[in-house]
Amino acid sequence: xxxxxxxxxxxxxxxxxxxxxxxxxxxxxxxxxxxxxxxxxxxxxxxxxxxxxxxxxxxxxxxxxxxxxxxxxxxxxxxxxxxxxxxxxxxxxxxxxxxxxxxxxxxxxxxxxxxxxxxxxxxxxxxxxxxxxxxxxxxxxxxxxxxxxxxxxxxxxxxxxxxxxxxxxxxxxxxxxxxxxxxxxxxxxxxxxxxxxxxxxxxxxxxxxxxxxxxxxxxxxxxxxxxxxxxxxxxxxxxxxxxxxxxxxxxxxxxxxxxxxxxxxxxxxxxxxxxxxxxxxxxxxxxxxxxxxxxxxxxxxxxxxxxxxxxxxxxxxxxxxxxxxxxxxxxxxxxxxxxxxxxxxxxxxxxxxxxxxxxxxxxxxxxxxxxxxxxxxxxxxxxxxxxxxxxxxxxxxxxxxxxxxxxxxxxxxxxxxxxxxxxxxxxxxxxxxxxxxxxxxxxxxxxxxxxxxxxxxxxxxxxxxxxxxxxxxxxxxxxxxxxxxxxxxxxxxxxxxxxxxxxxxxxxxxxxxxxxxxxxxxxxxxxxxxxxxxxxxxxxxxxxxxxxxxxxxxxxxxxxxxxxxxxxxxxxxxxxxxxxxxxxxx
Amino acid sequence: xxxxxxxxxxxxxxxxxxxxxxxxxxxxxxxxxxxxxxxxxxxxxxxxxxxxxxxxxxxxxxxxxxxxxxxxxxxxxxxxxxxxxxxxxxxxxxxxxxxxxxxxxxxxxxxxxxxxxxxxxxxxxxxxxxxxxxxxxxxxxxxxxxxxxxxxxxxxxxxxxxxxxxxxxxxxxxxxxxxxxxxxxxxxxxxxxxxxxxxxxxxxxxxxxxxxxxxxxxxxxxxxxxxxxxxxxxxxxxxxxxxxxxxxxxxxxxxxxxxxxxxxxx
Numbered sequence: 001x002x003x004x005x006x007x008x009x010x011x012x013x014x015x016x017x018x019x020x021x022x023x024x025x026x027x028x029x030x031x032x033x034x035x036x037x038x039x040x041x042x043x044x045x046x047x048x049x050x051x052x053x054x055x056x057x058x059x060x061x062x063x064x065x066x067x068x069x070x071x072x073x074x075x076x077x078x079x080x081x082x083x084x085x086x087x088x089x090x091x092x093x094x095x096x097x098x099x100x101x102x103x104x105x106x107x108x109x110x111x112x113x114x115x116x117x118x119x120x121x122x123x124x125x126x127x128x129x130x131x132x133x134x135x136x137x138x139x140x141x142x143x144x145x146x147x148x149x150x151x152x153x154x155x156x157x158x159x160x161x162x163x164x165x166x167x168x169x170x171x172x173x174x175x176x177x178x179x180x181x182x183x184x185x186x187x188x189x190x191x192x193x194x195x196x197x198x199x200x201x202x203x204x205x206x207x208x209x210x211x212x213x214x215x216x217x218x219x220x221x222x223x224x225x226x227x228x229x230x231x232x233x234x235x236x237x238x239x240x241x242x243x244x245x246x247x248x249x250x251x252x253x254x255x256x257x258x259x260x261x262x263x264x265x266x267x268x269x270x271x272x273x274x275x276x277x278x279x280x281x282x283x284x285x286x287x288x289x290x291x292x293x294x295x296x297x298x299x300x301x302x303x304x305x306x307x308x309x310x311x312x313x314x315x316x317x318x319x320x321x322x323x324x325x326x327x328x329x330x331x332x333x334x335x336x337x338x339x340x341x342x343x344x345x346x347x348x349x350x351x352x353x354x355x356x357x358x359x360x361x362x363x364x365x366x367x368x369x370x371x372x373x374x375x376x377x378x379x380x381x382x383x384x385x386x387x388x389x390x391x392x393x394x395x396x397x398x399x400x401x402x403x404x405x406x407x408x409x410x411x412x413x414x415x416x417x418x419x420x421x422x423x424x425x426x427x428x429x430x431x432x433x434x435x436x437x438x439x440x441x442x443x444x445x446x447x448x449x450x451x452x453x454x455x456x457x458x459x460x461x462x463x464x465x466x467x468x469x470x471x472x473x474x475x476x477x478x479x480x481x482x483x484x485x486x487x488x489x490x491x492x493x494x495x496x497x498x499x500x501x502x503x504x505x506x507x508x509x510x511x512x513x514x515x516x517x518x519x520x521x522x523x524x525x526x527x528x529x530x531x532x533x534x535x536x537x538x539x540x541x542x543x544x545x546x547x548x549x550x551x552x553x554x555x556x557x558x559x560x561x562x563x564x565x566x567x568x569x570x571x572x573x574x575x576x577x578x579x580x581x582x583x584x585x586x
Numbered sequence: 587x588x589x590x591x592x593x594x595x596x597x598x599x600x601x602x603x604x605x606x607x608x609x610x611x612x613x614x615x616x617x618x619x620x621x622x623x624x625x626x627x628x629x630x631x632x633x634x635x636x637x638x639x640x641x642x643x644x645x646x647x648x649x650x651x652x653x654x655x656x657x658x659x660x661x662x663x664x665x666x667x668x669x670x671x672x673x674x675x676x677x678x679x680x681x682x683x684x685x686x687x688x689x690x691x692x693x694x695x696x697x698x699x700x701x702x703x704x705x706x707x708x709x710x711x712x713x714x715x716x717x718x719x720x721x722x723x724x725x726x727x728x729x730x731x732x733x734x735x736x737x738x739x740x741x742x743x744x745x746x747x748x749x750x751x752x753x754x755x756x757x758x759x760x761x762x763x764x765x766x767x768x769x770x771x772x773x774x775x776x777x778x779x780x781x782x783x784x785x786x787x788x789x790x791x792x793x794x795x796x797x798x799x800x801x802x803x804x805x806x807x808x809x810x811x812x813x814x815x816x817x818x819x820x821x822x823x824x825x826x827x828x829x830x831x832x833x834x835x836x837x838x839x840x841x842x843x844x845x846x847x848x849x850x851x852x
Contacts (some may be wrong), residue, residue: 048591050728062642066803078817078818079817080695082817118762151817155704157774157775160635160774160775160814163773163816165710165773165774165815165816165817165818166816166817167817169829176710200851252791252792253727253729254728254772254773254774255708255710255728255731255773256709256773257739257773258733260728260729260731265792268775268790268792302650302658303652303658304658304659305660305661305662307662307663308662308663308664308668309662309663310663311663333777333786333787333788334788334795335769335788335790335793335795335796336790338693338694339694339811341694342690342691345690346684346687346688349679349683352675353676353679356671356672356703357668357675359639360668360671363639363643363646366646366647366650367646368661369646369659370650370657370658371646372652372654373589373652375646381589381593383642384609384643385596385643388635388640389600389636391634392632392635392636395628395632395679395682396625396632396715398629399624399628399682400686400687401621401624401686401689401690402624402628404785405618405621405781405784407786408777408779408786408812409812423731439665454588456590458592466603466607468701469603469604469609469610470609472609472610473611473612476779476810478814480817480820481820483727483820483823484821485807485810486808487612487781487782487808489608489609492609493608534818563662566657566660567660573658573847
């Protein structure tokens with residue numbers, strides 16, 4: 001069992017395996033482009049993810065403009081609209097959030113936080129990024145292909161995704177499949193690295209129960225992704241075959257616009273099972289790294305140990321395991337065996353218990369803390385608010401009968417944006433404001449950070465909280481226009497305008513953030529090695545930013561858990577993990 | 587301090603918005619009031635939790651904000667408190683799940699006296715089929731579909747002859763009688779969605795899906811498609827008219843059967 005009190009340090013054994021020499025880059029190209037250093041790969045992943053994320057942001061503006069002012073923009077026709085929502089969803093979930101949390105934060109933080117010199121397999125790690133970049137480029141190529149990108153919705157349900165009533169059925173869908181297949185291959189290369197590095201490359205004294213929760217979150221999410229992505233992979237391969245070779249994995253007998261097609265005997269619902277067997281764990285693949293990061297942000301900036309560390313670890317692992325047996329709650333009204341409803345509603349609501357424990361422990365970490373309202377802390381608080389909101393509406397949709405009227409309405413859109421869009425992105429921002437000084441040696445500008453925070457937090461809440469009520473009213477999602485619908489009052493259109501205005505403002509505020517990222521690179525205040533006076537190992541590197549190999553001559557040795565903040569009797573209000581004993585006051 | 591005010595405003599403002607916003611469930615027109623009741627229970631429980639957590643957080647931020655000389659407490663865990671919170675959460679979850687599962691068991695149990703009708707979806711319109719005097723729907727298959735037989739009714743099945751086929755027109759249902767809806771799609775996934783009935787179900791190509799409800803008031807209700815089905819998705823509309831029994835019989839008498847429709851006009 002772990003030692004979670006400050007006075008039990010325990011003895012540290014000698015290293016079991018000798019160090020292996022790292023690959024040393026000699027040319028500019030191998031140092032900054034085809035680089036094997038996880039820190040550089042992390043920055044490459046992050047910048048690529050943010051760049052493609054900007055595309056998704058612009059797409060969300062376009063779709064919101066259409067919803068608020070239907071028919072006003074000749075640029076946005078019905079088929080474009082569906083292409084925009086499809087690409088927006090896919091980019092945000094896979095190419096931005098998954099890539100940024102695992103490829104970005106994972107690459108940067110795992111080796112530093114566990115006290116390793118680099119990932120276990122640096123060359124494969126480099127390949128992982130380049131395949132990811134290729135996947136992104138193929139995805140973007142959809143915009144330039146004849147017929148445009150696919151407009152099948154991010155769930156890509158066949159038969160619709162490959163039939164002519166859906167935009168992008170010529171090239172877009174094939175490019176989407178190719179891009180996803182490549183993404184999964186690239187991710188697998190990175191993912192194996194993260195798992196092996198956490199299990200095998202921890203420095204002396206870094207027991208599993210001394211890992212920062214950030215590492216626990218990213219590690220568990222990666223294990224889940226390695227198990228979940230293959231389901232999407234085979235789904236994509238089979239659908240590509242259906243589309244290109246005329247096989248019938250997912251295609252039953254179909255009459256399309258009066259024409260008998262040659263498909264027969266396939267099962268569209270099989271695709272849904274495969275998709276959601278990936279798709280539900282995917283929610284937690286995004287959420288668990290956020291859980292971990294936010295735990296460390298709250299603890300550091302409240303100068304207090306995370307409350308209930310062991311429970312937090314088990315909650316992460318438990319949520320990860322449970323999330324593999326809840327997938328069909330996305331399919332309550334799909335016509336699958338109705339008795340599945342009992343099972344999946346029960347498992348889904350059970351997952352609320354470990355999730356709630358995490359929320360309580362974050363809030364209880366604030367209790368009797370010494371709360372510094374820094375920008376990372378503000379974003380962490382915003383995460384809790386939006387995550388609690390989005391998590392609670394999950395209890396509506398998980399409870400099978402309640403889902404029946406609400407499924408496929410804007411209630412669902414509001415729910416998943418709040419819980420896996422806004423909340424994790426709050427953590428991304430909090431994490432960037434927190435670790436930017438380590439990456440660059442400079443602080444992000446505080447004033448710009450606060451402006452960014454307030455507009456983003458309040459604006460995002462104003463977008464998605466009221467949207468739930470349109471869903472309750474029954475407004476369906478994926479409607480290019482509502483038209484004249486008797487049960488929808490004109491006030492719904494007013495609310496749509498309000499939401500769109502809020503979305504435009506929140507989007508614009510992200511430009512402040514981007515400006516800050518680049519401006520502070522040269523103009524930011526010098527941060528020094530440990531500006532937040534944090535305990536985890538990445539703040540204890542001999543150089544800031546950390547050099548190649550991270551640690552200079554000697555690897556750090558870990559003597560304690562990462563949450564020794566405000567230990568009674570200690571001289572300072574933090575004791576880094578690699579500090580053996582602490583000086584008593586007086 | 588602004589964050590404390592913001593947190594309080596979010597907690598109080600969200601509750602106020604919930605109470606006074608003009609958007610709420612459409613007036614119900616089916617027997618699924620239990621679904622609405624489960625929604626209400628869920629709102630109560632989640633609303634209390636949300637308000638409590640956010641207000642407690644606001645209090646913590648206010649009370650324990652950094653001031654010179656403050657030191658945080660050192661308390662790694664508190665087993666008793668953690669277990670208590672887990673148990674209370676479990677009870678709250680059970681209070682939502684239990685009624686939910688009871689209602690679901692009703693939802694999946696079709697009453698024996700329910701009459702069947704079929705809704706067929708294709709890009710991007712609705713068609714319907716009702717049993718005739720024999721009370722049975724004939725078998726169907728996509729391979730029988732032609733311009734004379736848009737629903738693919740099996741021409742060799744005697745049960746199909748007297749089936750009433752409605753293409754491009756409204757569906758009528760008698761008030762107060764349970765109906766079992768059989769759903770079939772000839773192309774892609776659609777979803778039969780009438781907000782006032784609460785119940786909805788996908789039309790899954792290659793299989794027949796089903797659900798049931800009892801209309802409890804007369805009136806006209808719009809049928810929407812709630813399963814994304816391509817560019818015409820928002821235009822895929824239909825109408826269901828819930829009639830009194832006598833109005834329904836009058837309407838039924840005017841409809842054409844499959845046999846009548848498929849006899850080539852000479």
